[in-house]
Amino acid sequence: MTDKSCKFQRELRLLCAKDFSQVFDKAVKVNNKAFTLLARKNDLNHPRLGLIVAKKNLKFAYQRNLVKRLIREEFRISQTQLAAYDLVILTRRDIAQMNKTDIIRFRNDLFDRFRKRCKHS
Numbered sequence: 001m002t003d004k005s006c007k008f009q010r011e012l013r014l015l016c017a018k019d020f021s022q023v024f025d026k027a028v029k030v031n032n033k034a035f036t037l038l039a040r041k042n043d044l045n046h047p048r049l050g051l052i053v054a055k056k057n058l059k060f061a062y063q064r065n066l067v068k069r070l071i072r073e074e075f076r077i078s079q080t081q082l083a084a085y086d087l088v089i090l091t092r093r094d095i096a097q098m099n100k101t102d103i104i105r106f107r108n109d110l111f112d113r114f115r116k117r118c119k120h121s
Helices: 017-025 061-078 093-097 100-120
Strands: 028-031 035-041 048-052 085-091
Touching: 017 035, 017 048, 017 085, 028 100, 035 100, 048 061, 061 085, 061 100, 085 100
Parallel strands: 048 085
Antiparallel strands: 028 035, 035 085
């Protein structure tokens, strides 16, 4: 049975345009070949996640859904290690040529770099 705190519950998501806009206004930026992560401290005691996976970068719905599942999985697992930030993750054009293993590798790299950056600030 899974622990309730490790689920991707509604309060862990960025849902409205206002939430996304606040992150875009004054964001800490971390990127790699596959993703761009924008983050901004929030007033809550937990992180929240928003995803932007463009059709322009991934043509087929099954590709977009896979990428979203992989990102949510890492967020769900590592949410206790993330500070109280609102995160928006965008896909980059190069992701279209990557296989699942590459996407996972770049996803892990992105979260690792973000955690290191948060420790220094």
